[in-house]
Amino acid sequence: MALSERKPAVPAERLVAEMVPPPRFSGVSFGSYLPDPTQPSQQQAVGVLEEFAAGLNAAEAPKRGWFRKAKPPQGPAGVYLDGGYGVGKTHLLASLWHAAPGPKAFGTFVELTNLVGALGFQQAVRTLSGHKLLCIDEFELDDPGDTVLVSTLLSRLVEAGVKLAATSNTLPEKLGEGRFAAADFMREIQGLSANFRTVRIDGQDYRHRGLPAAPAPYTDEQVTERAGRAPGASLDDFAALLDHLSAVHPSRYGALLDDVHAVFLRGVRPVEDQSTALRLVVLADRMYDRELPITASGIPFDQVFSEEMLKGGYRKKYLRAVSRLVALARDSAK
Incomplete structure (x- = not known):
């Protein structure tokens, strides 16, 4: 399946019913x-x-x-x-x-x-x-x-x-x-x-205590081949997915991932503008909530946001997104 071809509709009742901790934290305790x-x-x-x-x-x-x-x-x-x-x-x-x-x-x-x-x-x-x-x-x-x-x-x-x-x-x-x-x-x-x-x-x-930097990306061919063998996989070109996110309200990004068990992305590249970067932050949060491993080609996720963005008004959001995307990329290599 391709996330960039999905157009989920989320009724208000679902928004209320889903006001619970995300799956990653469904069983946590003190x-x-x-x-x-x-x-x-x-x-x-x-x-x-x-x-x-x-x-x-x-x-x-x-x-x-x-x-x-x-x-x-x-x-x-x-x-x-x-x-x-x-x-x-x-x-x-x-x-x-x-x-x-x-x-x-x-x-x-x-x-x-x-x-x-x-x-x-x-x-x-x-x-x-x-x-x-x-x-x-x-x-x-x-x-x-x-x-x-x-x-x-x-x-x-x-x-x-x-x-x-x-x-x-x-x-x-x-x-x-x-x-x-x-x-x-x-x-x-x-x-x-x-x-x-x-x-x-x-x-x-805690996600990076004693751990190495972001794992090396795969090739496009490796991403496509692995996606074909993974149940519940989504496969998208990174640029096409970013374009599609602009047409989906961020409140629906969780529904965009319904029934997805692993995310595969080809051609990860630097994000050029702030609006696109902020949409990627929200998607990264929803993927992290659902513990979806990410297999990707292109550049490592710790290079997605420019130095200028990491020093700007949304620095905190971008650092959190990098932390979470890198963690999910590591999960795919296990």
Whole structure:
């Protein structure tokens, strides 16, 4: 099959139903998180989130007496995970989701804005207000309009008693040696700042601890031949796939990968413009979520984005995409 020939349609109901951790994190827990022993903040973050989950579960415990009114969960309305890419923030966020009582929802910032766009603001508020926990991965600060929209949504949800947990994704001028600027995130969510407890997570990208650089690409012929032998394989020319992504809304990139078990790409080349690069970032995230190994010819994935792009306003996104694409390319060689 060719991804560049697919035109998926995603109804709003599916967007709501799929607000769960992606397949890569469907079975994670606090116990399966492997903190770096040289970074104490990672183990400390586990403790904070376990305590947060315990508070949510305590609120669900049955109360004695016929007329005793249940008390709302104590503590902050939200927890914000502040750290660089590859330190396991998504793993911890998904672990919190699994440990918490339902109803609950999990999604990236982009998926949340897509949900609001599909349902409308008021219906999104009504849909999520009955939840006990909303987890937002990769909260982005590079689109002021979307950020204010979600900030307003979160304010309404906190008023309804929904607990929040988030990880962040900021512009490079707000980074400090690879770490996020929590204060800027707090300002963006305006009046919610006092309700969030910030949890700092330091460390290096776990995907590349002690591992070599990106694997050498295959030839076009090798990619085609391997795709022909792999069940559930997609096979595309890289340029054609990038062109096709411009005609598919990013909210549908997950559906684009339905029933795909391995991705094969011919002719990977440098991405020339920012819009195309950002679409590739979203696709890389969805492929990584689904643990799809990538077999590719052309250039290695650590050369896809130019030095100029890696120093620009979306540096953090590009570095995360490179990290994930390289990891998936390694998976194909196993």
